[in-house]
Amino acid sequence: MEKKQFKAESKRLLDMMIHSVYSNREIFLRELISNASDAIDKIYYKALTDESLTFDKDRYYIKIIPNKENRTLTVLDTGIGMTEEELEHNLGTIAKSGSLAFKQQNEMKDGHDIIGQFGVGFYSAFMVADEVTVRSKALGSGKAFEWVSQGADGYTIKPCDKTDVGTEIILKLKENTEDENFDDYLEEHRLKAIIKKYSDFIRYPIKMTVTEMKPKEGSDNEFEEVKEEQVINSMVPIWRKNKSELKQEDYENFYREKRYGFDKPLKHIHIQVDGTIRYNAILFIPETIPFDYYTKEYEKGLELYSNGVLIMEKCPDLLPDYFSFVKGMVDSEDLSLNISREMLQQDRQLKVIAKNIKNKIKKELENLLKHDRAKYETFYRSFGRQLKFGVYNEFGQDKDVLQDLLMFYSSKEKKWVTLDEYVSRMPEDQQYIYYATGETHERIDKLPQTELIAEKGYEILYFTEDVDEFAIKMLKSYKDKEFKSVASGDLGIEEDDNETAETEAKENKALFDYMKEVLSGKVKDVRASKRLKTHPVCFSTEGEVSIEMEKVLNAMPNADQQQIKADKILELNVHHDVFRSLKATFAQDKEKAKLYTNILYNQAVLIEGLSVEDPVAFTNDICQLMVQT
Numbered sequence: 001m002e003k004k005q006f007k008a009e010s011k012r013l014l015d016m017m018i019h020s021v022y023s024n025r026e027i028f029l030r031e032l033i034s035n036a037s038d039a040i041d042k043i044y045y046k047a048l049t050d051e052s053l054t055f056d057k058d059r060y061y062i063k064i065i066p067n068k069e070n071r072t073l074t075v076l077d078t079g080i081g082m083t084e085e086e087l088e089h090n091l092g093t094i095a096k097s098g099s100l101a102f103k104q105q106n107e108m109k110d111g112h113d114i115i116g117q118f119g120v121g122f123y124s125a126f127m128v129a130d131e132v133t134v135r136s137k138a139l140g141s142g143k144a145f146e147w148v149s150q151g152a153d154g155y156t157i158k159p160c161d162k163t164d165v166g167t168e169i170i171l172k173l174k175e176n177t178e179d180e181n182f183d184d185y186l187e188e189h190r191l192k193a194i195i196k197k198y199s200d201f202i203r204y205p206i207k208m209t210v211t212e213m214k215p216k217e218g219s220d221n222e223f224e225e226v227k228e229e230q231v232i233n234s235m236v237p238i239w240r241k242n243k244s245e246l247k248q249e250d251y252e253n254f255y256r257e258k259r260y261g262f263d264k265p266l267k268h269i270h271i272q273v274d275g276t277i278r279y280n281a282i283l284f285i286p287e288t289i290p291f292d293y294y295t296k297e298y299e300k301g302l303e304l305y306s307n308g309v310l311i312m313e314k315c316p317d318l319l320p321d322y323f324s325f326v327k328g329m330v331d332s333e334d335l336s337l338n339i340s341r342e343m344l345q346q347d348r349q350l351k352v353i354a355k356n357i358k359n360k361i362k363k364e365l366e367n368l369l370k371h372d373r374a375k376y377e378t379f380y381r382s383f384g385r386q387l388k389f390g391v392y393n394e395f396g397q398d399k400d401v402l403q404d405l406l407m408f409y410s411s412k413e414k415k416w417v418t419l420d421e422y423v424s425r426m427p428e429d430q431q432y433i434y435y436a437t438g439e440t441h442e443r444i445d446k447l448p449q450t451e452l453i454a455e456k457g458y459e460i461l462y463f464t465e466d467v468d469e470f471a472i473k474m475l476k477s478y479k480d481k482e483f484k485s486v487a488s489g490d491l492g493i494e495e496d497d498n499e500t501a502e503t504e505a506k507e508n509k510a511l512f513d514y515m516k517e518v519l520s521g522k523v524k525d526v527r528a529s530k531r532l533k534t535h536p537v538c539f540s541t542e543g544e545v546s547i548e549m550e551k552v553l554n555a556m557p558n559a560d561q562q563q564i565k566a567d568k569i570l571e572l573n574v575h576h577d578v579f580r581s582l583k584a585t586f587a588q589d590k591e592k593a594k595l596y597t598n599i600l601y602n603q604a605v606l607i608e609g610l611s612v613e614d615p616v617a618f619t620n621d622i623c624q625l626m627v628q629t
């Protein structure tokens, strides 16, 4: 029999297909199953317009038949089949898609389900097979034909015996190599896993005979191997079902089956868009943080399907980083895939979908915040930190999207509040949104710096996470109200008694200068405090870097080289007994005043949660004081 040659370009193309287009061999099965599904779809579409044809769903299926003895894997379908010419045209010419032609010829309005478009998927079979045999009988044709090829050197076509309409593709698997065990593709569990992974939502049953251990009849403890034909795929993608048909538990089951997480999702979002770009998506907001969430290992992304066929397990471009906790999938008919269906070409459609998804997630979170505060707080406890990173990252470019989703603990309400709630109840004379930083709410409650603000009756937001202050610096203001730390040098509060303050500063100038000298370089200034009411001493800061930021920045790798320092002001409560004692000592005994200065300085250091530079010297100072008194 004459061997026909692939076209010259086709030879090269075939070589490329086998060696370079796909990075993952297992997808050959996805491609063959997709072709089989297309072939059944074609009968379905024909039946829509041809009255002599009926489409009885039960007669249409795909079957996977591994044969260990012969080392063959067969993919069989009861689809439209191929005539001799079609075998020649569609399989003899690489990059010629009979499916694409079918779509065009039939001008199908709702024919988007047909998967094939490039005319190359079939050849992925040669990644696992030395020889591929296609036996096919076309609908309406009395004869069947067999196409056989060993790859690059061409193919043969001859008549064959086949009674049923449809196609059978028989792969003679390659010999095993050191790197690859092709026998794997004969194992039921492996085949099942590949089908589930890529082709679970093919609309026709994918059948396979599977071996299972079942209890022996009449015996309680004896088991036997039973072979039975099973349908491997779930067929109906829940995202294509009408939302009204689906219950909460259907979504929860889907979340569990897909292994998106071990928790129960807090919320699901089902999107069905039928506009210029059509897509369906089911998204989930998890309740608990995945164990690796705040690590580099965590990979964000949504599953991406094209026509129900899995294209990518984690498509990162579908989610902004700040919503990286969202799990779920997107299915669209309108994606421009590249031929391997592995990567997407720079894709306008994908960008549009990603943008829609982002807006939808934001809206759902806002709804949750508005209508189910307790649930939102659960969410926020897990992922609020990520939202704050989102505000800070990329120089604050996403701050407008995220600012209304932020919450901070409030000194007054003793619970989490939003910025909007804070601003809406600010007294008229209050100019700034005040915040205080510290390790825990309890520690911040006791901070000396908060005394004046609290006395004024202003609310303070508590920042306990390292990212908080950085995010807020990026935000700068909310609804025209700027943020101010309770430790900032200027609190922006109108002085009732400016004269007294000036006199106090003048009166104590010599003492303050002396203290500054003793603390040489450790503080920028020593001042009489306006904010302290009952405590003797604290730090405030000037400039951009706060003490909290100093801590965070210096805890980073390579921090040694940077050594970022906040400009600290040592503030003293001049109405406190301790100050009176200090002043009297300064008048009589400079050495003792030095001791007092060091102790007061280190007290301020401890209040801030900073570490005392020389703990031994500090304890010695205290001991010395105890001996003297």
Ligand SMILES: Nc1ncnc2c1ncn2[C@@H]1O[C@H](COP(=O)(O)OP(=O)(O)OP(=O)(O)O)[C@@H](O)[C@H]1O
Residues within 6 Å of the ligand: 031, 035, 036, 039, 077, 079, 080, 081, 082, 090, 091, 096, 097, 098, 099, 100, 115, 116, 117, 118, 119, 120, 121, 122, 123, 167
């Ligand atoms: N099982 C089948 N039954 C009927 N026709 C088939 C079958 N498999 C392949 N064909 C025909 O062969 C053509 C080429 O198949 P191939 O998988 O290479 O490309 P495709 O499915 O059209 O596109 P893609 O590369 O996007 O998958 C198909 O378009 C189809 O016309």
